[in-house]
Amino acid sequence: xxxKDVYAAWKSDPEAFWMKAAEAIDWDRKPTKALFDENAPLxxxxxxxxxxxxxxxxDRHVKNGRGDQPAIIHDSPVTGTQATITFAxxxxxxxGLAGALAAKGVAKGDRVVIYMPxxxxxxxxxxxxxxxxxxxxxxxxxFAANELxxxxxxxxxxxxxxxxxxxxxxxxxxxxxxxxxxxxLARHKPEFCVIFQRxxxxxxxxxxxxxxxxxxxxGTQPADCVPxxxxxxxxxxxxxxxxxxxxxxxxxxxxHLVALIWTMKNIYxxxxxxxxxxxxxxxxxxxxxxxxxxxxxxxxTTVVFEGKPVGTPDAGTFWRMIEEHRIKVLFTAPTAFRAIxxxxxxxxxxxxxxxxxxxxxxxxxxxxxxDTIQWAMDVLKVPVIDHWWQTETGWSIAANxxxxxxxxxxxxxxxxxxxxxxVQILDEAGQPLPAGSLGAIAIRLPLPPxxxxxxxxxxxxxxxxxxxxxxxxxxxxxxxxxxEDGYLYIMARTDDVINVAGHRLSTGAMEEVLAxxxxxxxxxxxxxxxxxxxxxxxxxxxxNSGVDRDHAEICAEVVKLVREKIGPVAAFKLAVVVDRLPxxxxxxxxxxxxxxxxxxxxxxxxxxxxxxxxxxxxxxxxKALGYPHG
Ligand code: COA
Ligand code: AMP
Numbered sequence: 001x002x003x004k005d006v007y008a009a010w011k012s013d014p015e016a017f018w019m020k021a022a023e024a025i026d027w028d029r030k031p032t033k034a035l036f037d038e039n040a041p042l043x044x045x046x047x048x049x050x051x052x053x054x055x056x057x058x059d060r061h062v063k064n065g066r067g068d069q070p071a072i073i074h075d076s077p078v079t080g081t082q083a084t085i086t087f088a089x090x091x092x093x094x095x096g097l098a099g100a101l102a103a104k105g106v107a108k109g110d111r112v113v114i115y116m117p118x119x120x121x122x123x124x125x126x127x128x129x130x131x132x133x134x135x136x137x138x139x140x141x142x143f144a145a146n147e148l149x150x151x152x153x154x155x156x157x158x159x160x161x162x163x164x165x166x167x168x169x170x171x172x173x174x175x176x177x178x179x180x181x182x183x184x185l186a187r188h189k190p191e192f193c194v195i196f197q198r199x200x201x202x203x204x205x206x207x208x209x210x211x212x213x214x215x216x217x218x219g220t221q222p223a224d225c226v227p228x229x230x231x232x233x234x235x236x237x238x239x240x241x242x243x244x245x246x247x248x249x250x251x252x253x254x255x256h257l258v259a260l261i262w263t264m265k266n267i268y269x270x271x272x273x274x275x276x277x278x279x280x281x282x283x284x285x286x287x288x289x290x291x292x293x294x295x296x297x298x299x300x301t302t303v304v305f306e307g308k309p310v311g312t313p314d315a316g317t318f319w320r321m322i323e324e325h326r327i328k329v330l331f332t333a334p335t336a337f338r339a340i341x342x343x344x345x346x347x348x349x350x351x352x353x354x355x356x357x358x359x360x361x362x363x364x365x366x367x368x369x370x371d372t373i374q375w376a377m378d379v380l381k382v383p384v385i386d387h388w389w390q391t392e393t394g395w396s397i398a399a400n401x402x403x404x405x406x407x408x409x410x411x412x413x414x415x416x417x418x419x420x421x422x423v424q425i426l427d428e429a430g431q432p433l434p435a436g437s438l439g440a441i442a443i444r445l446p447l448p449p450x451x452x453x454x455x456x457x458x459x460x461x462x463x464x465x466x467x468x469x470x471x472x473x474x475x476x477x478x479x480x481x482x483x484e485d486g487y488l489y490i491m492a493r494t495d496d497v498i499n500v501a502g503h504r505l506s507t508g509a510m511e512e513v514l515a516x517x518x519x520x521x522x523x524x525x526x527x528x529x530x531x532x533x534x535x536x537x538x539x540x541x542x543x544n545s546g547v548d549r550d551h552a553e554i555c556a557e558v559v560k561l562v563r564e565k566i567g568p569v570a571a572f573k574l575a576v577v578v579d580r581l582p583x584x585x586x587x588x589x590x591x592x593x594x595x596x597x598x599x600x601x602x603x604x605x606x607x608x609x610x611x612x613x614x615x616x617x618x619x620x621x622x623k624a625l626g627y628p629h630g
Contacts, residue, residue: 118166235250249456251452259449270403276294315344342531505569551577
């Protein structure tokens with residue numbers, strides 16, 4: 001069937017489309033219907049089914065004869081180690097840890113926070129939690145103690161599972177002191193912690209609260225899979241919004257399973273047994289959907305990579321990975337390819353390796369710039385597929401469905417809407433715009449299975465953030481247009497979210513940290529264009545009157561503060577002191593105008609600007625930081 005027929009089949013009968021897709025999942029009790037719309041505009045999928053995620057990701061493959069197939073390949077150039085875990089071994093590991101958690105009282109519906117580096121045990125922990133019907137909340141290792149504390153307070157976990165350390169090139173990041181500090185800072189105290197001790201650095205355990213990963217499993221029985229309702233949350237994943245308080249995206253079990261398994265063949269075009277590598281981190285949605293759940297549910301071998309595209313040890317690492325592990329599909333963020341291209345512009349490294357197993361490269365997480373796509377196509381000689389999605393949706397809103405029908409690639413576009421998504425471009429009044437017009441990108445409700453049904457303990461915020469601006473639609477927060485052929489173009493965010501190396505960050509959160517510095521009266525953080533990371537945050541601070549300290553010292557202090565409070569992942573390294581910030585007469589800071597100045601774009605000061613002269617001061621401050629480039 002052609003893509004347009006598949007999309008039309010979904011549109012004419014979504015219920016039949018998703019019930020058919022649900023047949024690929026092993027249910028303990030089949031759902032009687034797909035969509036549950038009794039509480040519209042809140043929607044749920046497969047709510048009256050009974051099912052277990054871990055069973056579908058692990059146990060059923062063992063039962064069906066895949067026990068000896070590698071489930072996880074771990075490749076860690078930063079520790080110089082490799083390991084392979086078969087589905088049968090994974091089942092033992094997961095059931096063992098799940099049994100230990102259950103013995104300590106973790107039960108269906110309890111939350112467990114996971115704070116782990118890129119080791120297979122991160123997946124074991126996620127699967128063990130879902131095995132017993134508990135709900136995980138994974139926190140990315142590059143976040144600092146404060147961010148971990150915020151997530152602990154939001155999820156209120158019974159337990160935390162953490163690694164003793166992570167490895168970044170040139171340094172060992174001790175996770176345990178960060179965890180201890182987070183628990184100190186948090187209002188909610190978990191009952192216990194499970195610590196996976198790594199050879200590179202072990203952690204000191206707090207008697208009575210902390211348990212060693214292996215010790216806690218001694219004398220306990222492996223746990224069986226606990227069937228849960230289709231609308232039982234499988235996980236919570238926090239993501240950045242406009243404010244400093246992250247949004248806890250909820251994922252329901254049934255829709256998650258059905259949507260992900262559908263994508264593995266239809267979008268990525270892999271078959272069970274193929275090796276699938278998402279070079280991301282389990283702390284992000286890409287890691288949830290395509291390092292852990294998608295490939296495993298579909299019976300693929302997944303790859304857990306602990307390294308960087310460059311410097312571990314060189315720009316040939318990705319090609320070595322493809323050759324050694326016979327990788328069929330690679331999925332990463334464009335920033336990784338920009339890093340490789342910068343180091344090896346002629347693609348000399350790739351000639352040293354046999355990358356013939358690779359069928360396609362998929363890019364997501366940030367805008368894929370045409371130069372990078374072209375370069376990747378030239379060196380890899382396979383289709384390079386941009387696709388667009390969000391933490392909230394959990395899978396592609398728009399993609400090129402390689403398993404249905406490879407569509408012509410239009411460089412600069414993540415291609416077309418996937419079944420389930422009726423994507424519209426809206427004007428400010430919420431009216432659909434014709435092809436070619438730029439506007440807010442929205443998806444007509446209901447969103448498909450696998451997407452967020454609400455925010456954790458924050459239904460009102462869910463409605464306010466996503467549903468109220470354009471009644472009847474989900475507001476994506478992205479702006480763009482659709483061309484005459486139905487191809488989407490994602491141009492910018494409509495809020496204060498920025499994207500740094502594929503990591504979604506809130507400038508509002510950074511502003512809250514800067515405002516906390518005792519000498520800072522007022523501040524603004526903007527995202528400026530960066531050749532490597534896509535965007536980089538730059539902070540502007542106005543000082544309290546009477547402060548006559550060295551500006552460079554204050555800037556160094558605010559940089560340190562963001563690293564301490566949010567974490568190194570914020571990549572906040574540029575700050576400057578200014579006398580005043582440009583504002584409208586009603587006091588709104590003109591961040592968008594500041595971004596244009598930094599990026600060297602033409603701009604017209606808004607008519608409502610209070611004092612246009614301030615823009616010259618901002619221009620001078622940016623010039624001192626080296627912006628605009630070139
Ligand atoms: N634990 C602790 N620290 C971490 C971390 C983790 N899991 N992940 C990243 N960091 C740190 C890095 O060490 C770096 O610290 P530094 O300021 O001391 O150098 C900082 O956070 C920023 O990290 P990152 O943005 O990843 O940049 P980098 O300089 O380490 O690497 C690239 C540069 C371009 C190679 C890199 O950005 C890249 O490929 N990132 C992967 C993109 C990605 O997977 N995105 C996920 C969405 S799909
Ligand atoms: P995250 O929730 O971290 O996955 O970030 C989602 C946001 O990243 C989207 O709302 C977009 O702003 C951006 N994004 C993700 N994928 C793409 C893409 N393929 N092209 C352009 N922007 C993207």
